[in-house]
Amino acid sequence: MALSRRLITTAIRSRISPSIRLPGAHRFFNADAVSHPSNRVQVYISRATDPYLNLSIEHFLLQKSPPDSVILFLYTNRPCVVVGRNQNPWVEVNLSQLKSSNNGIISDDGNQGDVLLVRRRSGGGTVFHDAGNVNYSVICPPESFDRNKHAAMVVRALVSLGARGARVNERHDIVLDVPSSQNTQTFKISGSAYKLTRLRSLHHGTCLLSSRNLPRVGPLLRSPAAPYVKARGVESVRSPIRNVGLESDNAAFEEAVVAEFGAMYGNVDPEIVTPSDAQEILRDVPAIAKGYTELKSLEWIYTQTPQFTFSTHPTNEDPRSRPPLPDNLPPDFHAVMTVRHGQITEVSGTDLLKPLNSTYLHQVTDWRSSVGNDPVGRWLNSLFGVGDTS
DSSP states (O other), rough: OOOOHHHHHHHHHHHOOOOOOTTTTGGGGGHHTTTTTTTTTEEEOOOOHHHHHHOOOHHHHHHHHTTOOOOOOOEESSSSEEEEETTHHHHHHHHHHHOOOOSOOOOSSSSSSOOEEEEEESSSSOEEOOOBBBBEEEEEEGOOOOOOOOHHHHHHHHTTTTOEEEEOTTSSOOOEEEEEEEEEEEEEEEOOOEOOOOEEEEEOOOBSSSOOOHHHHHTOOOTTTTTEEEESSSSOOOOBBOOOSSSOOOHHHHHHHHHHHHHHHOOOOEEEEOOHHHHHHHHHHHHHHHHHHHHHSSSHHHHOOOEEEEEOOOSSSSSOOOOOOOOOOOTTTOOOEEETTEEEEEEEEEEGGGGGTOBBBBGOSSSHHHHHHHHHHHHHHHHHSSSSOO
């Protein structure tokens, strides 16, 4: 007779704790152990909050786990904005606000802190992570991959915790239907992204449980440069978001997801990655250290951007109307820039920008000195998130 989800959850609760150091906690970072055919079902929970590290561990598991195994990896990151593999950070993110010490984003310790910019290796749209958001990752054989299957697993975990309105929508996102006196409102509480290889498939997603930063996420993900940019990459689909609103904490959600995963594939003890483990991982596991260094590099974050065109006025290729330019710009100011892999390759219009040909956008630290015109430079600083904008 199968155990109920509640009994399974109760059975694993004592095994999930940020303070428990489980026997053999380091064995999965050994390439031979993680790829051993006997490791058919594996569950890991990271207590490190470094998004570059957690994504590097995830990539390590994707590459090294047995082809027929199933893996669950849960982690919570410090405040960060994560763009998809084929996205444009200058379009998706208000970089000035992200870099500002006055952005209002509350960190794990309750203080205002920096917000990191991350480009993941999977596709999909831009998401915000913080301490009130738990991320889940499921790795399985391609023949077992289904965009809804593991999202439905997370929905069952949420329902078991009392989120009766949770469901998977037609876009494979997890949404929450919230009834009111007049109608039912639907909010996105979890977005998903995927990475498929010949031998393995990855489905990872977010789950907004109790973020204190939701009112600030919208402005952070609204770029002032977007109206002037025609991009080839993937643009995010914006949806109303909210927290799940449960009284339970992150650990309860982790327990419920582990229980549902165990009901599908068989119960195993989750292994905990502590913050001190993380430092050892970076020192002792070359594959993870290499991935970590790559994800943190400005070259990865910015020069992986697909080609785009910046234009101050409508063009044949991009006839959209533009917002009015600031009144203090030269009356004849007109600029078009083509940017490939983060590098300016063509410039037309005003002579002010022509010296910037072949320059990488992310290497411009202050547009005022680059263009030799203070009003133009300040305006470009505000669009591209660098230098003085006042």
